[in-house]
Amino acid sequence: MAQQSLEKSKIKFLLLEGVHPSAVETLRQSGYENIELHQKALPTEELKAAIASAHFVGIRSRTQLTADVFEAAQKLVAVGCFCIGTNQVDLGAATERGIAVFNAPFSNTRSVAELVIAEAILLLRGVAQKNAAAHRGQWQKSAANSFEIRGKKLGIVGYGNIGMQLGVIAESMGMQVLFYDVVNKLPLGNARQVPSLNQLLSQADVVSLHVPETASTQNMIAAEQLALMPAGSILINASRGTVVDIDALATALREEKLSGAAIDVFPVEPRSNDEEFVSPLREFDNTILTPHIGGSTVEAQENIGMEVAEKLARYSDNGTTTSAVNMPEVALPEHAGSHRLLHIHHNVPGVMSAINTVFSENAINVSAQYLQTNEKVGYVVIDIDADYSDIALEKLAAVDGTIRTRVLF
Numbered sequence: 168m169a170q171q172s173l174e175k176s177k178i179k180f181l182l183l184e185g186v187h188p189s190a191v192e193t194l195r196q197s198g199y200e201n202i203e204l205h206q207k208a209l210p211t212e213e214l215k216a217a218i219a220s221a222h223f224v225g226i227r228s229r230t231q232l233t234a235d236v237f238e239a240a241q242k243l244v245a246v247g248c249f250c251i252g253t254n255q256v257d258l259g260a261a262t263e264r265g266i267a268v269f270n271a272p273f274s275n276t277r278s279v280a281e282l283v284i285a286e287a288i289l290l291l292r293g294v295a296q297k298n299a300a301a302h303r304g305q306w307q308k309s310a311a312n313s314f315e316i317r318g319k320k321l322g323i324v325g326y327g328n329i330g331m332q333l334g335v336i337a338e339s340m341g342m343q344v345l346f347y348d349v350v351n352k353l354p355l356g357n358a359r360q361v362p363s364l365n366q367l368l369s370q371a372d373v374v375s376l377h378v379p380e381t382a383s384t385q386n387m388i389a390a391e392q393l394a395l396m397p398a399g400s401i402l403i404n405a406s407r408g409t410v411v412d413i414d415a416l417a418t419a420l421r422e423e424k425l426s427g428a429a430i431d432v433f434p435v436e437p438r439s440n441d442e443e444f445v446s447p448l449r450e451f452d453n454t455i456l457t458p459h460i461g462g463s464t465v466e467a468q469e470n471i472g473m474e475v476a477e478k479l480a481r482y483s484d485n486g487t488t489t490s491a492v493n494m495p496e497v498a499l500p501e502h503a504g505s506h507r508l509l510h511i512h513h514n515v516p517g518v519m520s521a522i523n524t525v526f527s528e529n530a531i532n533v534s535a536q537y538l539q540t541n542e543k544v545g546y547v548v549i550d551i552d553a554d555y556s557d558i559a560l561e562k563l564a565a566v567d568g569t570i571r572t573r574v575l576f
C-alpha cells in the first residue's frame with residue numbers, strides 16, 4: 168500500500184474508551200483537528216465502521232483490535248494503546264499490515280503499585296469483611312486475624328516496571344520482598360529473586376501478580392498453585408484476568424485456604440459501566456473487587472494522554488517509531504526541505520538492495536537514510552529531493568517484500 172502525504176486537517180484520529188482530554192490537547196497543539204472521540208469502547212460492527220476512515224486509533228484495554236477489525240481499517244497507519252497492556256491488539260496482524268503500535272509503558276505503574284499496597288494493608292487487617300459487615304449493621308471490633316504489613320513477606324510475580332516499583336514501596340513500609348520472574352532481574356533494595364514460582368508461593372504472606380497476558384501466564388495461578396500458598400495468605404491480581412483460574416480461587420476462598428483476595432481484572436469484564444458485573448467472587452466479603460481501575464487515576468490518565476498522543480503525532484509528522492512495540496525503533500530528525508519516504512517491508516534478503524536500485528537507476532540523490540530491522544520487519548526512511556518523491560514512491564511500492572510505503576512532505 169502506498170500512501171501520499173496528507174494535509175493535517177485530513178488526518179483522522181479516532182479516540183475510544185474516554186482517553187484523557189490531554190490527548191486531544193496534545194494532538195491539537197501538533198496541528199491535528201480531525202479527532203473523533205468516544206467515551207466507550209464500540210461494539211465490533213460500529214468499530215469497523217468508525218475505523219474505516221481513521222488514520223490513527225487510540226484505545227485502552229477494552230477494545231479488541233483483531234485481524235478482522237484491521238481488515239476494515241484500510242487507512243490505518245498506527246494504533247495508540249493509552250495503557251500498558253497491548254494484548255488486546257493482534258500485534259502480528261498489525262505488523263503484517265505495516266501498522267505501528269505504541270503504548271505508555273510507565274505512566275500508570277505508580278497508580279497500580281499504590282493500589283496494591285493499600286489492598287495488602289486492608290486485607291491483612293480484615294477490613295474488607297469488617298466493612299461489609301458494618302454496612303449490614305454488624306460491629307466486628309476484634310484484633311483476631313488482624314496484622315500489620317511490617318515484617319510480612321510480599322511475593323511479586325513479574326518483576327517489571329510495576330513489580331519493581333511495588334517492591335520499593337513495600338520495602339519502605341517494612342515488608343520483605345521476594346520476586347519471581349522468567350528473566351534474571353537486578354533486585355532493588357533488599358528484594359530477593361527466587362528461582363521458581365512454587366518457591367515464591369510457598370513462603371509469601373501476600374502474593375501480587377504483575378505479568379503480562381501471554382500463553383505462558385494463562386491460568387498461571389490455578390488450584391495446584393493456590394494449594395502451595397500458606398494457610399491465611401492473600402492473593403492480589405491487578406495484571407490480567409486470564410492469569411488466575413477464577414473458579415479455583417473461589418474454591419480456595421470458600422474453603423478458607425486464603426484469608427482474602429483483591430482482584431482488579433477478570434477473565435470476562437463488562438464492556439461498559441452499564442453492564443452487570445458477573446463473577447463467582449461476588450459472594451465473598453473478604454475479597455476486594457475493583458472494576459479494572461489499577462491504572463485509573465487522574466494523574467496516570469493525564470500523563471498517558473500526553474505521552475501516547477505525542478508518539479502518534481511524531482510518527483505522523485516525521486516517521487519516528489521510538490518505543491513502538493511491533494516495529495523497529497527509529498528516532499528521526501526533522502526533514503525540512505526534502506520529502507521523506509517511509510518503507511516498511513518483510514525482513515528478507517534482497518529488499519534493501521532492490522530499494523537502493525530504485526534510487527541509483529532513477530538518478531535520485533538520497534540526502535539521508537535510516538534503517539532498523541527486527542526479526543520480522545525492516546523499516547527504512549529515505550529523505551530525497553521533493554521533485555522525485557512521486558516516482559520514488561511508486562517504484563518503492565513495487566519492490567518485492569514491501570508491506571507499506573508512505574511519503575511525508
Ligand SMILES: NC(=O)C1=CN([C@@H]2O[C@H](COP(=O)(O)OP(=O)(O)OC[C@H]3O[C@@H](n4cnc5c(N)ncnc54)[C@H](O)[C@@H]3O)[C@@H](O)[C@H]2O)C=CC1
Pocket residue numbers: 251252253272275276279324325326327328329330347348349350377378379380381383384405406407431432459460461462463
Ligand atoms: N490493572 C490495571 O489497570 C493495569 C494492569 N496492567 C497489567 O500489568 C502488566 C505488567 O505491567 P508492567 O510491570 O508494566 O510490565 P513489564 O513488561 O514491565 O513487566 C512484566 C514482567 O513480567 C515478567 N514475565 C513475563 N512472563 C512471565 C512469566 N510467565 N513468569 C514470570 N514472569 C514473567 C517479565 O519478564 C517482566 O519482568 C501489564 O502487562 C498489564 O497487563 C498494567 C497497568 C494497569
Ligand SMILES: O=C(O)C(=O)COP(=O)(O)O
Pocket residue numbers: 227228229249250251252253275459460462463
Ligand atoms: O495499562 C493497562 O495495561 C491497563 O490494564 C489499564 O487499562 P485501562 O486503560 O484502564 O483500560
